[in-house]
Amino acid sequence: MNQSVRLTHSVRRRLLHEDVAEHLRTMITEETLAEGSRVDEVELCALLDISRTPLREALKVLQSEGLISIEPHKGARVTAMSEADLGELFDVLSGLERLAAELAAQRASDEELEAFRALNDEMETQYRARDPRAYFALNLQVHQRVIDLSGNRQLKRVHSLLSGRTRRGRYSSTLSDAHWDESVQEHNALVQALLARDGKQAGRILFDHVIKTGDTILDMMQHQKIAQA
Amino acid sequence: MNQSVRLTHSVRRRLLHEDVAEHLRTMITEETLAEGSRVDEVELCALLDISRTPLREALKVLQSEGLISIEPHKGARVTAMSEADLGELFDVLSGLERLAAELAAQRASDEELEAFRALNDEMETQYRARDPRAYFALNLQVHQRVIDLSGNRQLKRVHSLLSGRTRRGRYSSTLSDAHWDESVQEHNALVQALLARDGKQAGRILFDHVIKTGDTILDMMQHQKIAQA
DNA sequence: GCTAGCAATATTTAATTCATAATTATGTTT
DNA sequence: AAACATAATTATGAATTAAATATTGCTAGC
Numbered sequence: 001m002n003q004s005v006r007l008t009h010s011v012r013r014r015l016l017h018e019d020v021a022e023h024l025r026t027m028i029t030e031e032t033l034a035e036g037s038r039v040d041e042v043e044l045c046a047l048l049d050i051s052r053t054p055l056r057e058a059l060k061v062l063q064s065e066g067l068i069s070i071e072p073h074k075g076a077r078v079t080a081m082s083e084a085d086l087g088e089l090f091d092v093l094s095g096l097e098r099l100a101a102e103l104a105a106q107r108a109s110d111e112e113l114e115a116f117r118a119l120n121d122e123m124e125t126q127y128r129a130r131d132p133r134a135y136f137a138l139n140l141q142v143h144q145r146v147i148d149l150s151g152n153r154q155l156k157r158v159h160s161l162l163s164g165r166t167r168r169g170r171y172s173s174t175l176s177d178a179h180w181d182e183s184v185q186e187h188n189a190l191v192q193a194l195l196a197r198d199g200k201q202a203g204r205i206l207f208d209h210v211i212k213t214g215d216t217i218l219d220m221m222q223h224q225k226i227a228q229a
Numbered sequence: 230m231n232q233s234v235r236l237t238h239s240v241r242r243r244l245l246h247e248d249v250a251e252h253l254r255t256m257i258t259e260e261t262l263a264e265g266s267r268v269d270e271v272e273l274c275a276l277l278d279i280s281r282t283p284l285r286e287a288l289k290v291l292q293s294e295g296l297i298s299i300e301p302h303k304g305a306r307v308t309a310m311s312e313a314d315l316g317e318l319f320d321v322l323s324g325l326e327r328l329a330a331e332l333a334a335q336r337a338s339d340e341e342l343e344a345f346r347a348l349n350d351e352m353e354t355q356y357r358a359r360d361p362r363a364y365f366a367l368n369l370q371v372h373q374r375v376i377d378l379s380g381n382r383q384l385k386r387v388h389s390l391l392s393g394r395t396r397r398g399r400y401s402s403t404l405s406d407a408h409w410d411e412s413v414q415e416h417n418a419l420v421q422a423l424l425a426r427d428g429k430q431a432g433r434i435l436f437d438h439v440i441k442t443g444d445t446i447l448d449m450m451q452h453q454k455i456a457q458a
Numbered sequence: 459g460c461t462a463g464c465a466a467t468a469t470t471t472a473a474t475t476c477a478t479a480a481t482t483a484t485g486t487t488t
Numbered sequence: 489a490a491a492c493a494t495a496a497t498t499a500t501g502a503a504t505t506a507a508a509t510a511t512t513g514c515t516a517g518c
Contacts, residue, residue, distance in 0.1 A: 014301070015301050015471080016471075017289070017471090017472095035510075041498085041499075041500075042499075048482050050472085050473090051472060051473045052470085052472095052473080052474090053282070053471080053474090053476075054472065054473095055288065056500090056501090057285065057286060057472095059291050060246070060286050060289045060290050060400075061289050061292075061293050063290075064290050064293045064294060065293060066386065070244075072243070072244050072479095072500090072501090073478085073479050073480060073499090073500060074479095074480075074499095074500080075499070075500065084277050085383065088381045088382060089382040089383050091328065091332065091381055091383075091384070092325070092328065092381065092387060094328075094384050094385050095324055095325060095327070095328030095384075096321070096325075097322065098324070099323075099324030101320065101457070103320065125274070152317045152320055152321065153314070153317060154314065154317040154318050154321050154391070155317065155320070155324075156389070157295065158321060158387055158391065160460070161387070162383070162387065180463065185487095188506090208244065216351060244501080245501075245502070246501095246502095269469090270469080278501060279502085279503095280503045281502095281504095282501085282503065282504090282505085283501085283502065283503095285470095285471090286502095292467080301470090301471090301507095301509095302470060302471075302508085302509050302510060303469090303470085303510075304469070304470065304509095344491075358470095383466075413498055427476080
């Protein structure tokens with residue numbers, strides 16, 4: 001079985017299992033792999049045109065990321081995330097982003113904070129234009145930027161790990177209008193607090209904001225469930 | 230090559246690569262595998278009497294835990310942790326434990342808090358007995374208990390991930406006397422705040438405490454380095 | 459004497475094969 | 489007819505083998 005041609009990127013050699021892992025992540029996010037469904041190794045191998053070794057290595061990685069659960073001698077499953085899990089996840093994320101805001105207020109340069117303000121303004125523009133899609137994309141960037149401004153790489157690592165696990169939840173839900181207005185105000189307050197170098201305040205604002213976002217998403221999921229029933 | 234006999238635990242089947250991963254973790258913690266040193270696959274396989282497949286699967290897991298770094302076609306290395314990394318790690322841990330304390334103050338039962346107080350008392354006994362080793366072991370338990378009391382499994386997951394990466398630092402350094410006295414006081418203050426259900430206060434105390442602990446360890450490492458030079 | 463290119467060696471990656479455990483189905487017995 | 493036991497099938501776990509890539513050492517040319 002000849003495998004499809006892979007380009008060798010000159011800068012950074014890619015590993016097959018890394019590609020496979022990334023592929024699986026998107027499959028999980030986009031629910032091509034349903035939640036809780038078993039992962040048939042040979043079936044997936046045939047689909048991706050690879051052998052079992054790189055697939056199994058990728059599964060191990062996804063397992064330690066929490067996206068895949070493996071039971072010995074019974075195979076891999078897409079981790080079923082309950083609403084309780086999602087709620088817990090947002091609690092942790094709020095804790096992490098609070099810390100990030102506090103650190104950012106201390107360590108970010110004036111230029112970085114100014115750029116952050118600009119990014120936030122851009123997002124507000126999309127809010128005024130009532131473009132939820134563009135707003136959503138920028139919103140992700142804003143939160144990511146706060147993490148980056150903290151200058152803490154360990155924080156960045158763990159944040160991306162956890163936020164990756166909320167992707168499916170966020171993907172399947174768009175923002176509620178009621179939360180939207182409030183959200184924009186909170187973001188502006190965050191910018192002000194950061195510019196004033198008030199870390200505690202910035203942390204408080206972002207903490208509450210992320211908690212609210214999580215609650216909103218959970219509410220929407222419950223409504224969807226009721227609507228489906 | 231016949232492999233050595235492995236017992237099959239009736240309750241929970243173990244997977245070879247899990248055992249290997251755990252083995253490697255302790256090897257890294259105890260510096261049997263030196264920081265930054267290359268991991269020779271065939272050599273390790275011979276040492277552990279396994280084939281390369283489970284070893285490679287274990288390495289993938291350790292990589293996503295951050296203990297191992299893999300460069301494509303160049304092999305695996307024990308991740309070299311700079312002091313900056315360790316400092317960042319403690320910052321994140323303080324953020325996580327602050328959150329845990331806040332949640333614990335809200336959600337823990339009276340009985341759980343009472344048991345926590347008892348655990349803390351036990352630790353203080355070892356402090357009075359000036360038994361650093363026993364104190365150290367109990368101290369780890371206390372911090373772990375706060376995480377457990379938060380009732381947040383995601384928090385527990387990520388905390389154990391990060392605290393695992395500080396094991397080497399903590400292992401190689403014992404507490405300084407100056408920090409010790411202060412530390413005990415802070416722990417008592419934490420217990421009081423939790424019993425009073427004052428989450429904010431408990432969070433503040435634990436946050437500051439972990440930061441100080443990290444600073445102390447970093448100080449000691451620098452002194453050790455100077456002493457060695 | 460030094461650098462560049464080539465060859466040889468060693469090491470890693472991935473596919474294949476073999477073994478073992480779990481599940482399912484079938485047959486028998488109560 | 490239902491339930492249990494056993495056999496057959498299927499899928500996972502691990503070892504081996506083959507292929508690809510990097511590194512090192514040597515030789516030739518400048």
